[in-house]
Amino acid sequence: MLLNDRILGVAALVVAAFLTWFGWRLEAPFAYEPVGPRAFPLLIAAIIALCGLRLVFKGGGEVEPNPPGANARIAWMVACVAGYALLFQWLGFVLATTAVTVLVARLFGATWLQGLLGGIGMGVGCFLLFDKVLDVVLPTGLLGNLL
Known part of the structure; x- marks a missing residue:
């Protein structure tokens, strides 16, 4: 072990x-x-x-070391999640989720356009699902009464 x-x-x-x-x-x-x-x-x-x-x-057994650049991407991912937690109330669910989705998509090799489209879809889609369908109140932040 x-x-x-x-x-x-x-x-x-x-x-x-x-x-x-x-x-x-x-x-x-x-x-x-x-x-x-x-x-x-x-x-x-x-x-x-x-x-x-x-x-x-029991341990987890032998593993290969991370490939080059993986540790930096992991650190950026942790920073993205921390930023999401800090800005969630102020920006609101839709904007914070869109921003973190774009950044994470870029970490995984997506283009800016792919990340932005996925981020908008994820932010708006999840907001509609949770706020309107499941009746879970989410912060609207800067978008205020637009949602």
Whole structure:
């Protein structure tokens, strides 16, 4: 078993512990669902903890190193997700989702036009699905009353 597997497993257990601590404290001001808001983070924490335990005790085996440039793309992907989280409320769901989709599409080799078309489709399509069909309230941000 590689030491890297154990380190990743321990890191996963730390993330699972943080999610459990954060999720356990979530309470809704009024009951709108039978399970409440803490169910999702606790479920995700349990899954991450199980995967972390497997890595700590069994390992994942030998893997090839990342190809050249992959680590930079991974770092950019993390930056895109962090930017999405930071700008989500201010820009709104449609603009933030469009922007992050364009950037991620570029990371995977799409042209600017392909990324923009996919981003607009993803942002508007998911907004309509969640906000209008599933009745999940999403922030409109800069688009305000246009949506």
